Amino acid sequence: MSPQSDPGAPSRPADHIDSVEGAPDAASDNSVSQPKLGFIGWIRFAWRQLTSMRTALLLLLLLAIAAVPGSLVPQRSSDPNGVVQYFTDNPALAPVLDGFQMFDVYTSAWFSAIYLLLFVSLIGCVIPRTKHHLEALRARPPRTPVRLSRLAGYTERPLPVSAGAVSTGSTSSGADAAIDAAAKQLRQAGYRVERFDARDEASVSAERGYLRETGNLVFHTALLGVLVAVGIGGGFGFAGQRVIVEGQSFVNTLAAYDSFNPGRFFDDTSLKPYRISLEELDAVYETRNQDAIGQAIDFTAHVTVQGQGEQATEETVKVNEPLYTHGTDVYLLGNGYAPTITVRDADGEVVFTDSVPFLPQDANLTSIGVVKVPDGLEEQVGMVGFFYPTQSELASGAYTSSYPDLIFPVLTLNVYQGDLGIDGGEPTSVYTLDPSSMEQLTGGSTGVDSIELKPGETAELPNGLGSVSFDNADPDAAEGDLSQSVPRFASFDIHHDPSQLWVLVFAILILAGLLVSLFVPRRRMWVKAATRPDGRVVLEYAALARGEDPGLEAAVTAFADRHAAGLSAAEPPHDRDSSST
Amino acid sequence: MTFTLDEISILCVYSAMAVYAIAFIAYAIDLARRSVAATRAVDEAKVPVAVGASAVGSTEGAARPANRAGAAASVVYGRSPALRVGVAMTVVAWLLHLTADVLRGLAAGRVPWANMYEFALTGTLIITTVFLVVLLLVKQDLRFLGTFVTGLVLVLLGVATVNFYVSVVPLPPALQSVWLVIHVFVASSSVGFFALGFALSVVQLLQSRRESVAETAKAVKQNFLATLPDSITLENLAYRVNIIGFILWTFTLMAGAIWAEKAWGRYWGWDTKEVWTFIIWVIFAGYIHARATRGWRGSRSAWLAIIGFSAVLFNFTVVNLFFKGLHAYSGL
Numbered sequence: 066m067s068p069q070s071d072p073g074a075p076s077r078p079a080d081h082i083d084s085v086e087g088a089p090d091a092a093s094d095n096s097v098s099q100p101k102l103g104f105i106g107w108i109r110f111a112w113r114q115l116t117s118m119r120t121a122l123l124l125l126l127l128l129a130i131a132a133v134p135g136s137l138v139p140q141r142s143s144d145p146n147g148v149v150q151y152f153t154d155n156p157a158l159a160p161v162l163d164g165f166q167m168f169d170v171y172t173s174a175w176f177s178a179i180y181l182l183l184f185v186s187l188i189g190c191v192i193p194r195t196k197h198h199l200e201a202l203r204a205r206p207p208r209t210p211v212r213l214s215r216l217a218g219y220t221e222r223p224l225p226v227s228a229g230a231v232s233t234g235s236t237s238s239g240a241d242a243a244i245d246a247a248a249k250q251l252r253q254a255g256y257r258v259e260r261f262d263a264r265d266e267a268s269v270s271a272e273r274g275y276l277r278e279t280g281n282l283v284f285h286t287a288l289l290g291v292l293v294a295v296g297i298g299g300g301f302g303f304a305g306q307r308v309i310v311e312g313q314s315f316v317n318t319l320a321a322y323d324s325f326n327p328g329r330f331f332d333d334t335s336l337k338p339y340r341i342s343l344e345e346l347d348a349v350y351e352t353r354n355q356d357a358i359g360q361a362i363d364f365t366a367h368v369t370v371q372g373q374g375e376q377a378t379e380e381t382v383k384v385n386e387p388l389y390t391h392g393t394d395v396y397l398l399g400n401g402y403a404p405t406i407t408v409r410d411a412d413g414e415v416v417f418t419d420s421v422p423f424l425p426q427d428a429n430l431t432s433i434g435v436v437k438v439p440d441g442l443e444e445q446v447g448m449v450g451f452f453y454p455t456q457s458e459l460a461s462g463a464y465t466s467s468y469p470d471l472i473f474p475v476l477t478l479n480v481y482q483g484d485l486g487i488d489g490g491e492p493t494s495v496y497t498l499d500p501s502s503m504e505q506l507t508g509g510s511t512g513v514d515s516i517e518l519k520p521g522e523t524a525e526l527p528n529g530l531g532s533v534s535f536d537n538a539d540p541d542a543a544e545g546d547l548s549q550s551v552p553r554f555a556s557f558d559i560h561h562d563p564s565q566l567w568v569l570v571f572a573i574l575i576l577a578g579l580l581v582s583l584f585v586p587r588r589r590m591w592v593k594a595a596t597r598p599d600g601r602v603v604l605e606y607a608a609l610a611r612g613e614d615p616g617l618e619a620a621v622t623a624f625a626d627r628h629a630a631g632l633s634a635a636e637p638p639h640d641r642d643s644s645s646t
Numbered sequence: 647m648t649f650t651l652d653e654i655s656i657l658c659v660y661s662a663m664a665v666y667a668i669a670f671i672a673y674a675i676d677l678a679r680r681s682v683a684a685t686r687a688v689d690e691a692k693v694p695v696a697v698g699a700s701a702v703g704s705t706e707g708a709a710r711p712a713n714r715a716g717a718a719a720s721v722v723y724g725r726s727p728a729l730r731v732g733v734a735m736t737v738v739a740w741l742l743h744l745t746a747d748v749l750r751g752l753a754a755g756r757v758p759w760a761n762m763y764e765f766a767l768t769g770t771l772i773i774t775t776v777f778l779v780v781l782l783l784v785k786q787d788l789r790f791l792g793t794f795v796t797g798l799v800l801v802l803l804g805v806a807t808v809n810f811y812v813s814v815v816p817l818p819p820a821l822q823s824v825w826l827v828i829h830v831f832v833a834s835s836s837v838g839f840f841a842l843g844f845a846l847s848v849v850q851l852l853q854s855r856r857e858s859v860a861e862t863a864k865a866v867k868q869n870f871l872a873t874l875p876d877s878i879t880l881e882n883l884a885y886r887v888n889i890i891g892f893i894l895w896t897f898t899l900m901a902g903a904i905w906a907e908k909a910w911g912r913y914w915g916w917d918t919k920e921v922w923t924f925i926i927w928v929i930f931a932g933y934i935h936a937r938a939t940r941g942w943r944g945s946r947s948a949w950l951a952i953i954g955f956s957a958v959l960f961n962f963t964v965v966n967l968f969f970k971g972l973h974a975y976s977g978l
Contacts, residue, residue, distance in 0.1 A: 080940045118939040125932040126950075129925045136921040136969060143915050147970065171916050295914075304912070357815035364819050384819035385909050396911035558911040568913065572900045579896060583889050615882060 076197035078117045078190060083612060115182070116189035124183040131179055135170035138162060142171065184292060191285045198278050206259045209268040209591045216591075216607035218621030222629040224594060224602045240267050240594030240602050247592040247604075247628050254624070256590065268593035273586075277612060280581025283574055290571035298564030303327040305559045310403040310420045311552040314342035317393065317559070337391045339372040344379075346400055346553040350470050359429055359468045366397050366555045382557070392561060399556035401425045401432055402452055404476050405536040408438050411529055416441025418536075422554045423452045424496055429466040430454050435498045436478075437485050442530050447481040447498045454551070471548050476535045478516040479508035480526060520550035587611035590624065604629070651753035652814050658746035659767065659807055662739045666800045669735035673792035676728040680790070680870035687721040688868050723873035732792045733781070739796070740774045743803075747771050754814045759830045760821055762966060762976035766806030769834040769962070770799045776838035786875050786883065794845040810976070821975060825905035833898040837958055839891030840930075844955035846884035847948040853877040854945055881944060885937055888951055892930045899923050910972060918971035922961040929954040 077084045102110055114120055139147030148168050152159040166173035213219055224243055244267040248258045256271035305322040307315050315321050317340075319333045327333065349363040364383060370390050371377040382388045388395040401423055408417040416438060423434030436448040455468035456475035464477065483503030487493055506527040508515035516524045518535035525532050539549035590608040597603055606625040610617045649657070747767055751758035759768045777795045781788060817826075854877035856869075874880070902923065907913040914920060933954060936947035966976050 082938050082940055082943055118935060119941070122932055122935045122939055122942065125928055125935060129928040129932065132921055132925050132928070135916055136918040136965070139970070140916055143917055143972075144970065351816055354815060356813040360815060361818055362816055363822075385823045385905075387908060387911065394911065398911060560911055565907070565913065569904070572903070576893075576896055576900060579893055583893065613885070615886060 076194045078121075079113070080118045112189060115186050121183065121186050121190065124179060124186060128176075128179050128183060131176050132170070134167055138167050138170075140170060141168050180292075184289060187285055187289065191282060191289075194278075195282055195286075198275075198282060201278070202275055206257055206270040206272040206589065209261045209263070209270045209593055210607075213591055213593055213595075213605045213607035216609055218618035219605070219607040220622055220625050221595075221606065222604045222625055224604055225632050243267075243604060243628075243632055244269050244592060244594055246631055250624070250628055250631065251590065251592075266593055266595055268591060270589070270591050272589045274588055274611070276581050277585040277587040278582070280578040280583075280585065282578075284578030284582055287571040287574035287578055291568055291575070294564040294567040294571060298328075298562045298568065300328045300330045301564075302560065302562040303331050304561075306398075306556065307559065308422050308554050308556045309341065309343040310422065310554040311343050311345055313420075314340050315557075316340045317391070322559075337372065337393075339370060339375075339391045341395065341557070342369045342371075343367075343555050344369060346555050348400065348470065348553065350468070359470075361428075361469070364397060364400055366400075366557075382555075394560045394562075396558040396560070397555055398558050399425075401430060401554055401556075402454060402471075402474075402551050403554040404434070404450070404452055404551050405538060406436055406448075406450075406476075407534040407536055408436070408442075408446070408526075408531060409534070410442055410531040413532075414441070416531070420552050420554075421450070422496075422556075423450065427466070428469065430469040431466040433496075435496055437487065437495070437498070439485055439487060444482045444530075445485045445503075446526070446530060447483075447485050447500070447503060448478045448533070449481070449498050450479075451477045452551075453477075471551055474520055474547055474551055476518045477508070478518070478533065480506040480516065480533075482506060482528070482530070520547055583613075586614040586616060586620075588614055588617055588620065590621065592628065651749050655746045655749035655753060656807070656811075658742050658749065659803060662742035662746060663800060663803050663807075665735050665739035665742060666796045666803070669732045669739055670793060670796040670800060672728045672732035672735060673790075673796060676726050676732060677790065677793055677870045679726060679728060680723055680873040681868070683723050684721045684868035684870060684872035687872065721868065721872040729789050729792075732796075733789055736774065736792060736796060737778065740771070740778060743767075743771050743774060743799075750814075756817060757827050757831070759834060760817055760826060760975065761810075761812055763806050763810040763812055765830070765834065765962070766802055766810055768831075769837050770802045770806075772834050772838035773799055773841045776835075776842055780842060780887065784883065786879060788846075788883070790870075790874055791842065791845050791849070794848075795842070798841060818975075820909050823905060823908065825901060825908070829898060829901040829905055832894050832901060836891045836894030836898060837962070839887050839894065840951075840955045840958050843884045843888035843891060843951050846880050846887060847951040849874060850877050850880035850884055850948050851945055851952075853880055854948075877944070881948065884948065884951060888930065888933060888954075892927075892934065895923075895927055895930065899927055915972075917973060918965055918969040919961070919973035922957065922965050926954060926957045926961060929957055 139151050141148050151168075162168065166175070170176055210216065224240060244260065248260060248269040248271070251258050251269065251271040254273070256273040257275075258269055258271040261268050261270055303326060305325040307321065307323050309315050316338055317336055318338055319325060319336060343366060345367045347363070347365040347367070348361065351357045351360045351362055354360075366382040368380050368382060368388070369377045370380050370388070372391055380388050380390070382395055382397045384397055387397075402425075403420040403422045405418070405420045407415060410416050417436065419436075421434045421436055423432035425432050430452075432452040432454075434450045434452065436450060438446040438448075451464065453464055453466040453473075453475045454470060455466055455472040456464055457467040457473075459465055464475065481498065481500055481503040486499045486502060493499065505511050507513045513527060516526075516533060518524055518533070520535055521537035521540060523532050523534040537547075537550045538552050539547075542549060588608050588610055591606070593605045595603050595605050604625075606621050606628075608617055608621045747758050750764060750767060754760070754764075758764045773795060777791065849871075853871050853874060856871045857877055875883075902920070903913040906915070906917075906920075929950060933947055933950040936942040936950050965971075966973070
């Protein structure tokens with residue numbers, strides 16, 4: 066940074082370990098006399114503080130600490146139901162935490178402030194370093210120091226006798242040749258080399274590992290790239306969810322989604338209206354391993370996809386194998402049963418018939434669903450259903466499911482009549498029933514048993530309201546085979562993220578930059594043919610590390626050995642033994 | 647009576663634990679002998695001990711300028727039978743451990759790192775492997791770290807077999823991916839490096855305290871630290887080990903994001919495990935910056951490495967078992 070500092074060295078903040086201590090830049094700000102700073106001075110001072118290593122380090126540690134609460138408290142982004150539950154469980158604490166944006170930590174003002182400051186600090190550090198590095202890439206290696214013996218890995222080898230013998234007191238042709246050979250070998254080893262001949266001493270100055278700084282800059286710039294790409298992707302993309310029952314289909318339009326989270330700049334006319342039909346959902350469960358009976362082995366959704374004016378194509382969606390189609394990614398994130406329920410009024414007219422998705426509650430797919438019949442009966446009727454794909458009875462008499470596949474499917478229904486609370490136009494969940502203004506007719510404390518149905522059965526509703534049927538989806542199956550009697554549903558997530566590929570590209574650059582910046586040693590090496598007071602010419606070798614370089618001294622020794630061996634090989638063999646010091 | 651592969655695997659784990667225990671004792675005896683040697687060296691201070699063939703720390707001690715003579719200087723510590731036994735037993739335990747791990751994988755018909763017990767089994771195997779490889783590759787004698795490595799592995803294996811054990815079950819659909827092989831293995835490998843870096847940083851702090859005391863005091867009570875490399879050497883070694891861990895951790899994070907995109911439909915969602923992976927990454931990024939920051943090199947950066955590895959252990963145990971999230975694959 067300071068004009069006096071070594072031009073070949075990578076530019077660093079003043080408090081970097083490699084920058085010259087007490088360099089004018091650093092000293093002027095920290096000096097005891099505290100010269101008066103004007104406005105510009107203060108700006109410069111603040112900027113230098115922000116871009117210093119110490120600030121970057123502090124912000125990094127702050128970022129790590131700030132990320133912790135997001136793992137202790139449920140987050141709206143990843144666990145919205147957990148947040149609702151937290152408010153219920155901690156009614157006093159939750160609003161306070163919410164005031165500190167504790168349920169949205171990673172989009173909160175304070176978390177954003179830390180990472181934005183960190184990135185500003187990063188930019189302030191990277192830009193001057195890039196400029197400096199571009200200059201360094203064109204610069205020549207620096208002049209050979211006068212006293213190599215003070216440098217790291219200093220070692221010497223005698224100039225082979227026959228070469229030294231022709232020394233005329235000035236630069237000998239033998240020494241010249243030896244330095245030329247060194248320069249050639251260094252160049253072959255990836256060094257940038259420059260010959261310097263001062264005070265009649267031939268020498269070569271070499272530097273390598275410019276890639277180290279390049280990698281470092283690529284790493285930091287790619288971090289910025291990830292941040293920008295993530296921001297753009299979040300702004301222009303969308304994520305939607307949709308449950309599809311077997312045999313039903315979905316057209317990619319805004320209204321067809323069960324829930325939809327668009328980015329800030331998302332334009333819903335950009336949705337391509339293609340159709341996905343769920344033909345079949347295959348679920349495979351473990352049957353042999355005694356330790357894992359009923360554990361899910363595989364889910365495969367067989368779908369047909371059809372764009373406007375296109376042929377329908379058959380595709381599959383699996384966990385870990387999403388379907389990429391029409392610019393969107395389709396993920397299979399859940400599945401369950403959707404019993405087909407038909408409600409008839411007292412005259413036998415159908416007032417409701419649908420396959421109702423039931424939400425799984427446990428690994429054996431005990432599921433809960435809600436049927437709402439707003440019209441057609443004397444009063445509005447709601448039913449809370451429990452579905453057991455393989456029903457069994459606990460010691461307490463309660464039902465449970467003991468296996469996730471359809472072996473002995475049973476549906477129980479608690480019937481409510483009254484006001485469903487949906488006439489006011491307020492959106493309500495299709496998966497919950499608000500019983501506050503309804504009267505329970507079966508199950509619970511009513512003293513009337515819940516309606517209990519197997520596929521194909523029908524039961525009367527209380528109070529002569531009508532009847533309810535649990536339809537068998539596969540009535541032609543053999544006696545006792547109920548494996549296809551209840552349709553399944555698949556819950557799909559459909560995403561579009563225009564910048565996902567860019568995030569990946571920057572991530573790869575981060576990794577590549579990191580590898581290069583941590584493992585490529587930046588080092589200088591010098592070889593000099595020094596003339597001793599007694600007229601002897603000695604080859605001196607030394608090096609200087611620019612940054613971490615644990616192999617520096619070994620590298621000098623190895624080079625000296627190789628160079629000396631090369632020289633000896635070029636000479637008659639008689640002087641080989643004399644080359645040990 | 648026939649055994650299933652998994653039962654043989656468990657027998658191998660128990661055998662490995664027994665051998666690790668022997669190795670641990672041998673390493674501990676060696677440390678005790680080092681203390682004795684250090685004290686004796688003070689008593690015979692005027693007589694230079696010039697035995698050192700493969701003496702611990704002697705190269706460093708000799709290479710250093712003589713200005714820090716006396717109390718802080720390394721004590722030459724000759725051949726140690728206990729140390730040799732320790733290393734030999736570690737190799738035997740490692741072989742048993744490796745067999746146990748491979749058999750578990752064969753029993754399950756997949757890679758042996760798909761639940762908490764298997765993470766622990768494979769993770770500890772990698773810790774030992776990294777230790778043995780580092781012994782082979784690094785020119786300094788780091789065998790003194792055996793006490794820490796075998797101790798840690800022994801404790802983790804004990805906890806794993808008693809508390810985490812689950813029988814072989816098939817993979818749930820979310821884990822059926824090639825990324826299970828890559829992501830989890832690389833994560834476990836980086837833990838192996840961070841563990842060694844942690845040990846080096848702890849010894850570095852102890853050593854640096856001893857050195858600063860020695861600089862001011864005339865007489866210092868010598869202990870085993872006198873036979874170990876100086877704090878600068880330890881710090882450099884810790885740094886080299888930790889940056890390998892950091893690169894593997896960076897890869898873990900990225901591979902995890904790619905897998906998360908396939909399995910969960912988004913590459914990053916601040917799931918609790920993702921949060922802690924991020925925290926650990928940032929701590930070690932801080933460590934690397936600290937080492938390059940004037941005033942932070944040395945003990946302060948060592949503390950960051952220690953905090954970083956503590957976060958790794960926290961992530962593996964507490965986050966896996968008690969935090970709610972999508973990474974619910976402990977099998978417990």
